[in-house]
Amino acid sequence: MSKLVAQLKRxxxxxxxxxxxxxxxxxIGVGRNISQNNGLGLSDDEIDYLLENDIKRCKQELIALPWFVDLxxxxxDAIVNLCFNLGMTRLLGFKNALAAMEARDYSKAADEFYDSRWAKQVGSRADEVCEMIRTGRYGEGYA
Structure with missing residues (x-):
């Protein structure tokens, strides 16, 4: 670590x-002004870096579900999306949906996720994620 970095942190x-x-x-961080007025905010690269780190964290947490790696x-991706949105603790509250995922009953799992307060809160996101679970395919518009 350079002397300047150490000094700025101090x-x-x-x-x-x-x-x-x-x-x-x-x-946030080391004096990073993120205010809308006169702040730097985050660059696109910083946003992508944070997102990639958050996705990695979700995947590491999901390894605890032994069936996850076999999907x-x-x-x-659908389960990572759910973990990203809900957090692991809240995701684990979907016991029936996760049991259906483990049993490879993807229609039931999708129905369980869709019939929830989460689905009502997130609207079209739930439509998309549940369809991914049901079909194993991304919807239109994805490479």
């Missing part, structure tokens, strides 16, 4: 969560 502090700096700006790639 001066600014290292914050893993958003906070208001003394000047009243939303800040085809599209159904794995």
């Amino acid at each position: 001066h600014e502090g290292v914050k893993k969560f958003c906070y208001l700096c003394p000047a009243g700006f939303e800040t 085809d790639p599209v159904r794995q």
Whole structure:
């Protein structure tokens, strides 16, 4: 680590969560102003980096479900999408849907996910994810 990096970390502090700096700006990390007004926000590369890390984290958590690794790639993506959106703890609350996934009863699993408060909250996202679970295919518009 360079001397400048060490100095900036010492001066600014290292914050893993958003906070208001003394000047009243939303800040994160090492003094990164992310406010809409006068802030840097995040670059597209930074957003992609964070997203890829979050996807990796979800996949690592999902390895705990022994049947997950045996799913085809599209159904794995659907479960990763659910984990990303809900978090692992809330995803594990879908006991009937996950049992159906493990039994490879994908229609039942899709129905269980679709018949939930989550599906009502996320609208078309639920349509898309449940269809991926049901068919093992992405909808139109995906390569």
